[in-house]
Amino acid sequence: xxxxxxxxxxxxxxxxxxxxxxxxxxxxxxxxxxxxxxxxxxxxxxxxxxxxxxxxxxxxxxxxxxxxxxxxxxxxxxxxxxxxxxxxxxxxxxxxxxxxxxxxxxxxxxxxx
Amino acid sequence: xxxxxxxxxxxxxxxxxxxxxxxxxxxxxxxxxxxxxxxxxxxxxxxxxxxxxxxxxxxxxxxxxxxxxxxxxxxxxxxxxxxxxxxxxxxxxxxxxxxxxxxxxxxxxxxx
Numbered sequence: 053x054x055x056x057x058x059x060x061x062x063x064x065x066x067x068x069x070x071x072x073x074x075x076x077x078x079x080x081x082x083x084x085x086x087x088x089x090x091x092x093x094x095x096x097x098x099x100x101x102x103x104x105x106x107x108x109x110x111x112x113x114x115x116x117x118x119x120x121x122x123x124x125x126x127x128x129x130x131x132x133x134x135x136x137x138x139x140x141x142x143x144x145x146x147x148x149x150x151x152x153x154x155x156x157x158x159x160x161x162x163x164x165x
Numbered sequence: 166x167x168x169x170x171x172x173x174x175x176x177x178x179x180x181x182x183x184x185x186x187x188x189x190x191x192x193x194x195x196x197x198x199x200x201x202x203x204x205x206x207x208x209x210x211x212x213x214x215x216x217x218x219x220x221x222x223x224x225x226x227x228x229x230x231x232x233x234x235x236x237x238x239x240x241x242x243x244x245x246x247x248x249x250x251x252x253x254x255x256x257x258x259x260x261x262x263x264x265x266x267x268x269x270x271x272x273x274x275x276x277x
């Protein structure tokens with residue numbers, strides 16, 4: 053069974069630009085969560101989607117948004133990029149919402165210059 | 166909001182020594198999960214604990230969930246170089262919000 057696929061793997065953007073990251077969950081998984089990982093802050097929860105609805109949201113500014121499609125694929129968007137947005141963005145899928153183990157993708161490494 | 170702390174932040178051991186990382190939550194948890202992230206990799210699920218006082222073993226790894234369901238520990242017996250990585254606990258609230266809050270992580274370095 054294919055794992056969680058995230059694209060692109062690497063991205064370099066300039067301050068002020070926007071970016072869209074993509075995540076394809078494991079087949080049959082309906083929940084997709086997004087995390088931001090930085091050396092100083094660890095793994096910070098961004099949001100979770102289940103059946104195309106945002107179920108939970110972390111403490112990130114409105115510049116961070118996401119959505120989930122009917123096939124469970126998810127995208128996250130960051131607008132007006134700041135230097136501090138440089139991080140590894142990890143997507144994780146799970147079979148159900150709540151209590152299910154997360155299966156992470158390889159992540160997208162975003163560098164903002 | 167919920168906070169999950171882990172100690173130590175970093176530990177360097179010689180191969181064959183034991184290692185323990187501790188996880189403490191500010192709130193009572195419905196369950197706790199443990200993940201391992203190898204350098205340059207992504208977190209990989211190891212185990213989930215649900216019951217108060219639960220103990221589970223995976224070969225050289227022993228996981229415990231505290232009686233009050235607010236703390237947990239991971240103990241590795243006789244570490245090997247393959248154990249190198251960062252170990253994260255992740256707790257889920259007992260409330261209606263079902264998001265996992267990850268701990269700060271413990272980075273383990275093992276040398277020969």
